[in-house]
Amino acid sequence: MSEKYKDQYATHLKKAKGLGSAHEGTDHWMKQKITAILNIPLVLWFVWSIVSLQGASHAQFVTWQAQPTNAVLMIMLIISVMYHAKLGAQVITEDYISAEWFKMLKLIGQKIFFLALGIMCIFCVLKIAFTAGI
Amino acid sequence: MSDTTNKVQRPLSPHLQVYKLPLTGLMSISHRITGAGLVVGTLLIAAYLIAAATSETHYNTVMSIATSKPGQIIMFLWSFALYFHMFNGIRHMFWDTGRFLQKAQAMRTNYVVLLCAVVATAITWGGSTFVEFMVVLGS
Numbered sequence: 001m002s003e004k005y006k007d008q009y010a011t012h013l014k015k016a017k018g019l020g021s022a023h024e025g026t027d028h029w030m031k032q033k034i035t036a037i038l039n040i041p042l043v044l045w046f047v048w049s050i051v052s053l054q055g056a057s058h059a060q061f062v063t064w065q066a067q068p069t070n071a072v073l074m075i076m077l078i079i080s081v082m083y084h085a086k087l088g089a090q091v092i093t094e095d096y097i098s099a100e101w102f103k104m105l106k107l108i109g110q111k112i113f114f115l116a117l118g119i120m121c122i123f124c125v126l127k128i129a130f131t132a133g134i
Numbered sequence: 135m136s137d138t139t140n141k142v143q144r145p146l147s148p149h150l151q152v153y154k155l156p157l158t159g160l161m162s163i164s165h166r167i168t169g170a171g172l173v174v175g176t177l178l179i180a181a182y183l184i185a186a187a188t189s190e191t192h193y194n195t196v197m198s199i200a201t202s203k204p205g206q207i208i209m210f211l212w213s214f215a216l217y218f219h220m221f222n223g224i225r226h227m228f229w230d231t232g233r234f235l236q237k238a239q240a241m242r243t244n245y246v247v248l249l250c251a252v253v254a255t256a257i258t259w260g261g262s263t264f265v266e267f268m269v270v271l272g273s
Contacts, residue, residue: 033230036223043220047213051258055201058190065186078179085176088169121180124187 028087035084042077065125066132074125082118086111158240161247165222168215175212203270210267213258217251 049070053061064070089110097103155163182200185192199205225243228234234243256264 033227036227040220040224043216047216047258050209055197058186058193061186061193081176085169085173089173092166092170117176117180121183124180124183127187128183 028090032084032087035080035087038076038080039084042073042080045073046077062128062132065128068129071125071129075122078118078121078125082114082121086114089114156241157244158237161222161244165219165226168219168222171215172212172219175216178208178212207267207270210255210259214251214255217254217258218247221247221250221254 049064053064056064065074090107093103093106093110097106182196185196200209225234225247228243234240259267
């Protein structure tokens with residue numbers, strides 16, 4: 001799209017989108033805030049659960065984790081926390097690593113790491129939920 | 135232009151290594167450090183879930199590590215880091231709306247964040263266990 005066309009036809013919103021040094025506007029900030037807000041109740045629930053589950057037997061834990069409410073909350077926690085961590089780790093790498101090739105490599109590695117960790121945790125929750133009592 | 139000496143004494147930006155960070159600065163970097171530390175916490179959640187989904191033996195191993203003294207201290211520090219990051223994060227949200235950005239307000243809210251984090255940690259672990267951990271950490 002030519003600059004001339006942009007001036008004539010694009011709305012203010014369209015012009016504002018994609019600006020900033022990273023060309024992604026407030027996207028990263030917004031996602032970080034949304035996951036942060038979501039994390040507050042989920043983490044409070046998680047800490048409270050972990051404390052009350054201290055010393056629980058395997059059977060007790062499996063019974064607890066297989067409850068639909070606990071399974072869904074745990075999966076939501078995993079998604080929200082992993083996404084929030086991915087965004088935070090991204091900023092740290094962008095700030096401190098100056099060698100471009102290493103920065104790119106590390107950013108891709110982190111993305112895969114958090115994705116894999118998240119999938120692994122979700123799979124475990126689902127496995128427990130679907131096989132409990134069998 | 136042979137004379138390159140500074141005629142005006144402009145204030146220099148303090149270098150990080152020779153600069154004593156004020157509490158607000160310490161809290162700022164601590165937010166990042168606790169954030170990175172909490173990534174390690176996600177590994178512990180993963181270890182717990184993987185063990186529980188694998189077998190009772192694996193679960194018992196992880197649980198015995200978690201309930202051992204070093205394990206409990208790690209859990210204790212983890213919970214404090216979590217609360218610190220949470221309350222400081224809530225302060226960040228207030229900052230994003232333009233509130234509490236004055237130096238004196240930042241200093242006051244530093245103490246609010248720290249107090250909330252300590253109180254929440256104490257509530258989580260119960261008063262006596264909290265004191266016990268503080269003694270262990272202090273020795």
